[in-house]
Amino acid sequence: MSAFAVMLFGAAFLAAIWTLVASVRPQLPRFAALLRPASALPVLPPRLSRVTVRAVPARLPNRLPLRAAA
Template sequence: MTGFAIALLFGSAFVAAAWTLYASIRPQLPRFAELLLPASALPALPPRLSRVTVRAVPARLPTRKQLRAAA
């Protein structure tokens, strides 16, 4: 009987802790759902923002001018 009471006590404490954790996370669940949606569900960018220009990277870095000692 004592074992049953201890199991009931710890079980109810576990259920209370789990419910408190769920109740604290529940308001944030829509934000998590937005993060987990596929990227195609996101709104498309306007055409002027969707264009990306890529500049050619120079093959060699430009040489810096040599520093001269102050006179």
């Protein structure tokens, strides 16, 4: 009985590995694109590469104080 259990476990394990490989394999070109050197990436035009930072107030202005219901 234990040989049957080992065979059953092995078959389930192989099915899980097969499913994992089959689901990852179509995504491999995307992973390869992530690992390419940065020089292969397109360069942004200088107009878009600038970053502007606005000063944000520390606290939002208090518009109207809340009043208790009468």
